Amino acid sequence: MNDRQKRPRHYYRRNIMPYAPILFFPLALFFMECVVKVCLLGSLFDRGLVYTLMFTIPAGLGCSVLCALWGRRANRILSIALMSLISLWYMAQTVYYTIFKTFLTLYSVGGTGKVLKFWREILTGIGDALFPLLLLAIPLVFLCLFGGRYTPYGRAGGRLLGGLALCAAGLQLTAVLTVTHSDAGVLSPKVLYEESFIPELSVSTFGVATTLRLDARQLLFGPADLQPEPDGTPDPQPSEPAVPSPTPRAVYAPNVMDIDFEGLMAGERDQTLLGMHEYFSARKPTMRNEYTGMFAGKNLIFLTAEGFCSYAVDRELTPTLYRLANTGFVFSEFYNPLWWVSTSDGEYAACTSLIPKSGVWSFYQSRNNDMYFCMGNQLARLEYSTRAYHNHTWDYYRRDVSHPNMGYDYKGLGHGLEVKKTWPESDLEMMEVTLPEYLDDLPFHAYYMTVSGHMNYTFMGNSMAAKHKSEVAHLDHLSENARAYLACQMELDRALEYLLERLEAAGQLENTVLCLSADHYPYGLEKSVIDELAGHEVDETFELYKSTLILWSGDMEGPVVVDKPCESLDIVPTLSNLFGLDYDSRLLMGQDILSDSPGLVVFSNRSFLTEWGRYDSQADVFTPRDGVSVPGGYALSMLKEVKNMFSYSIKILEQDYYAKLGLPH
Numbered sequence: 001m002n003d004r005q006k007r008p009r010h011y012y013r014r015n016i017m018p019y020a021p022i023l024f025f026p027l028a029l030f031f032m033e034c035v036v037k038v039c040l041l042g043s044l045f046d047r048g049l050v051y052t053l054m055f056t057i058p059a060g061l062g063c064s065v066l067c068a069l070w071g072r073r074a075n076r077i078l079s080i081a082l083m084s085l086i087s088l089w090y091m092a093q094t095v096y097y098t099i100f101k102t103f104l105t106l107y108s109v110g111g112t113g114k115v116l117k118f119w120r121e122i123l124t125g126i127g128d129a130l131f132p133l134l135l136l137a138i139p140l141v142f143l144c145l146f147g148g149r150y151t152p153y154g155r156a157g158g159r160l161l162g163g164l165a166l167c168a169a170g171l172q173l174t175a176v177l178t179v180t181h182s183d184a185g186v187l188s189p190k191v192l193y194e195e196s197f198i199p200e201l202s203v204s205t206f207g208v209a210t211t212l213r214l215d216a217r218q219l220l221f222g223p224a225d226l227q228p229e230p231d232g233t234p235d236p237q238p239s240e241p242a243v244p245s246p247t248p249r250a251v252y253a254p255n256v257m258d259i260d261f262e263g264l265m266a267g268e269r270d271q272t273l274l275g276m277h278e279y280f281s282a283r284k285p286t287m288r289n290e291y292t293g294m295f296a297g298k299n300l301i302f303l304t305a306e307g308f309c310s311y312a313v314d315r316e317l318t319p320t321l322y323r324l325a326n327t328g329f330v331f332s333e334f335y336n337p338l339w340w341v342s343t344s345d346g347e348y349a350a351c352t353s354l355i356p357k358s359g360v361w362s363f364y365q366s367r368n369n370d371m372y373f374c375m376g377n378q379l380a381r382l383e384y385s386t387r388a389y390h391n392h393t394w395d396y397y398r399r400d401v402s403h404p405n406m407g408y409d410y411k412g413l414g415h416g417l418e419v420k421k422t423w424p425e426s427d428l429e430m431m432e433v434t435l436p437e438y439l440d441d442l443p444f445h446a447y448y449m450t451v452s453g454h455m456n457y458t459f460m461g462n463s464m465a466a467k468h469k470s471e472v473a474h475l476d477h478l479s480e481n482a483r484a485y486l487a488c489q490m491e492l493d494r495a496l497e498y499l500l501e502r503l504e505a506a507g508q509l510e511n512t513v514l515c516l517s518a519d520h521y522p523y524g525l526e527k528s529v530i531d532e533l534a535g536h537e538v539d540e541t542f543e544l545y546k547s548t549l550i551l552w553s554g555d556m557e558g559p560v561v562v563d564k565p566c567e568s569l570d571i572v573p574t575l576s577n578l579f580g581l582d583y584d585s586r587l588l589m590g591q592d593i594l595s596d597s598p599g600l601v602v603f604s605n606r607s608f609l610t611e612w613g614r615y616d617s618q619a620d621v622f623t624p625r626d627g628v629s630v631p632g633g634y635a636l637s638m639l640k641e642v643k644n645m646f647s648y649s650i651k652i653l654e655q656d657y658y659a660k661l662g663l664p665h
Contacts, residue, residue, distance in 0.1 A: 022164065025067075026060025028083070028139035032090050033207040039132035040097050041204055051189060052207035054175035059209050061168035065161055080143060086209075087140045093208055094132050099125040100342050101523040102604070103199040103208075105359040106215050108341060121524070124456050128526075179206075185620040187606055187639060196643070197358060199340065200605045201617060218359055252292070254285040255577060255592065257584040259661055273660065276651055279644070283586040286573065286595040293580030295553060299512040300384075300445045300575070301499070302375055304347050305492055306424075307453035308518035309336075310548045311533040312489035317472065320497040321489070321550070324514060328552030330559045331593065335567045336518045336547040337603045344397040346519030346568065347449060351375070351406060353572040353588035355602070355649035362653060363402035370659035373572060373588060375445060376407025378581050381665065385441040387411070390449040391419050391430040399449070408447060422463040424488075427452040427495035435502050442508075452491035455524025457484040464491040481529045485522055509554035515575060516550040517568055541616050542609060551578075564599030565609045587658070589645045602642050610638065 033052050038044050063086075067079040096104040099121055126133065182189040192201055197218045202211040261281035268274045315322045339345030345356035348363045351374055356362040371377055376386045387410075388403045390396075394412025403410040411417040411434075419429045427450045438444040452464045458480065459469050468487035475483050496514075503509040521544060522530070530544070531537050538544050549571070569590030576583040577592040591597050601609040607617045613624040615635050622635035651657065 022061065022064045024060075024139075024143070025063035025083075026057045028143075029060045029063075029086070029209060030056045031139060032086070032136055033209070035132050035135045036090065036094065036203065036208055039129075039135070040094060043204075046204070047189070048205040048207070051175070051179060051205055052210075054171070054178060055206055055210040058168040058172035058175065061164055061171070065164045065168065068161060068164075076147060079147060080140075083140045083143050087136055089212065090136050090208055091133055093203075094129050094136065095122065095125045098129040099524070101338060102340055102342065103203055103211070105199060105340065106212075106219050107359045107361070121456055124461075187617045187620055196606065196646070198605050198617075199358060204618065215359060250290070252288040254287050255292075255573075255583060255585040255595075256285045257582060257663065259584065259663070264661070272651065273655060273657075276648065276655065276657060279648060280586050284597075286577075286585040286592045286597045288577065289592070289595050291594045292577050295513050295575075295578040296580040297443060298553065298579070299443050299508060300375065300379065300579070301448070301512060301514050302445070302575075303448040303450060303514075303516040304350055304519050305450045305453060305516055306343065306519060307455065307485075307522040307524065308489060308492065308516070308547070309521050310546065311522075311530075312453070312486060312492075313548055314486070317486055318490055318493035320500065321493045324496065324516070324550045324552045325548050327559055328514075328550065328556050329594075330561045331549045331551075331566055332561060332563045333565045333599070333601075333609075334517075334547055334549040335542075335545045335565070335601045335609070336520060337545050337567060337601070338520045338523065339604050341397070342523075343449075343519045350517055350519075350568040350571050351447075353569050353590040354652060355569070355589055355646050357650045357653055358604070361397060364398040365653055367398070367401040367405050369405070369653065369656040370663075371406050372658040372663050373576070373583055374406040375572060375575060376403075376447060378407075378576065378583065379443075379445045379579075380407040382443075382581075385438055385444045386447075387434070387438050387444070388447040388449075389417055389430060389434050390451070391417060391425040391427065392451040392454075403447075406447075424451045424454040424462065424464055426464065426467075427492050428498055431495045431498050431502075435499065439502065439506050439508070449519075450492055450495070452495070453485075453488045453522070455522070457481045457488065457522070457524055457529075459484050459487075462488060464488045467491065479529055479532060481525055482532050485525055485529070485533070503554070511554070513553045513575075513578070514550060515552075515571065517571060518547050521545055521547065541607060541618065542614060545603070551575075562593055564593070564611055565601045566593040566599055567601040569602070587652075587661075589649050600638075600641075602645060606639065606642055606646075608638060608642050615639065 030053060033056055034044060037049070037052070063082060067075050067082060069075070070078065093104055096102075176193075179189050179193045183191075187196075187201070189205055192198065192205055193214070197214055199211060199215070202214055206214070261277050265274060265277045265281070268277060312318055313321045313325045336346065337349075339349060339356045340358045341356065341361055344361055344363050348354070348356045348366075352366070352371060353373065354362075357365065376388065380386045386408050388406070388408035389410070390399060390412040392413050394400055394410070394415035394417065399410065399412065400415065413419060413421065413425060417430070417433065419425050419433055430448070430450070434446070438446055454462075456462055457465060459465050462484060465484035465487040468490040469483075471490060472483040472487050475486070499514075500509065503512050525533075527538070527540070549566070551574070567590070569588075570593045571590065573583070573585055573588050573590050573592045574594060577594065585591065591600070593599075599609075599611050603617075605617045608615050611625070612628050612630055612634070613622055615622040615638065622630075624630045
């Protein structure tokens, strides 16, 4: 009998089992990461699985060391407390993603008090995410029930703890070195780790735990991806040569302002501002065109419609929306990307033509900035009366400070706007209450953030859905959620119907421009319900965000169809050109859709669409459009341009850049 056979059973309990608990936290964390990847992101065996494992093991070992430093009782309490916090964060991310289709950032945690007002949506989100939540609870339950045997409750020796700490540090260093040398692809793991904090791609590539660390780094030290990329995007050419136009095209001047960039650069010592001056002075502007000044002097009513999308435009159910969408400018490839703070960031993009900064409430951050190009400020300088309204809580997302700063006399529920408090509130009632305030105050500009189209889309939990339930009862081929969504949007339609009637009665219909876009697609609907409304399976990378932009005036004689890719960032420059305003197209991230500049749509995860093709950042694949020959390096060059749009949007916000340009007020 050899020595191994002679060892008593208690030898293993004393000498081997103390090492087994070391694996609890690494295994628990990796298990939870896999739950998130499968249940939320829909994939497990992708490039991110290896990186997630590499970062999870040292993080788990670090937790094991922390929970083995003290006595038995203290270690047990600390282990359960730590596992509870970890589980709570993973569960919070799961519920948040289920509701908003994006991940929660540390900055947004500070706004959870206001988010709790939407307790119905939170309860629904918990119900929808019940299965992954139960899976995420398994490690904590296991720890509570069997922690005495399988977790390090006894005080570990110094040699063991030192070895574990060194092992964790070595594995972490290995993971970091591996990632920082992984530069293959258009949007490489190296870029995601070192430069661009993109929560969705970060969770997919590195996991929830590492994303939390990267989020904390950004919150404490600011975003890393602020360095400009060199220009020089190659121009793709169609496979078939273009036929020369028989008539020469008109030559138009650029939409720029008289800004002395040379003088600004000569006297600037701040390197960040100097780089901004250099970038914007060299940026290619959009050109004036045949539509420049078409709406000069007209009234403007600008709406951001909660949860609106093209499925809500129906000849029978929503005839006013249908009329407006098909008899004005018709943008056949308009998109509403989903940004990080959903409604607030969707508003921010549409109202400022700037990309929101991830991890913060960009509107709130802009509260003291010179928001020069917002339509409220631009038209106020022309002595328009400028008012803004929101038929839900007036200070939600701190609109009480951001919207006055855009140039508006702002009212909301609880502060100047008297509408019946329901959930959600009525868009029609908001129109009835507010129109008398400005209809005779010419010229006028009114901005609305609506709420009637808000989730949840059920007939019991949504007063607007219940209000129009009988009008969609005949759609028995649709699910309740689909019918409830359409019913909610019918309230918006009735509000617009009332608006047009009042404008016509006041003799202002032909002198008023209506502009309406969504804050985001209706993410409160399950994907299967969206497919149901669309009549086919909707592509989640691009098609999911395709929407309708209404841009209409009562004196337009017929529709004007525009078929190039465009998005909510393009609204302000397009309106600025149509109203003949003095603005500088180089200082906005969107572009005048009616100009001859190539169309571009960017998404929060750095995916993009152009007239030449589409780049899917999740798959790291660029696909050219049919019939287009794309030169080598085009996707990488376009991604650099997209990166600049994100970087300089952040810089404009952080530096209050417009205030430093000496723009005329």
